[in-house]
Amino acid sequence: MCQNLSALLSRFLGLxxxxxxxxxxxxxxxxxxxxxxxxxxxxxxxxDRLNKLDQA
Incomplete structure (x- = not known):
């Protein structure tokens, strides 16, 4: 999902x-x-923090 966001931002705004x-x-x-x-x-x-809390 974040890769899609990055690609979308790059396309519309330019790097x-x-x-x-x-x-x-x-x-x-x-x-x-x-x-x-x-x-x-x-x-x-x-x-990562959320995963650590879930494991505790």
């Missing part, structure tokens, strides 16, 4: 265009590719 990603209380200007990669890492970390 050269910038987006604003919120980190804490601050917004940072990033490339679409970098923002998608960062969000994917956050999603993977959240899934």
């Amino acid at each position: 050269q265009q910038a987006v604003y990603q919120k980190t804490g209380n601050i917004f940072f200007r990033k490339s679409v590719k970098s923002a998608v990669t960062s969000e994917q890492k956050q999603l993977d970390l959240a899934k």
Whole structure:
């Protein structure tokens, strides 16, 4: 699903265009590719934490 999201964002926005990603209380200007990669890492970390809670 996230790969589809990445492909969709790349197609509509282009990899050269910038987006604003919120980190804490601050917004940072990033490339679409970098923002998608960062969000994917956050999603993977959240899934890992949830799996650990399910196993406990």
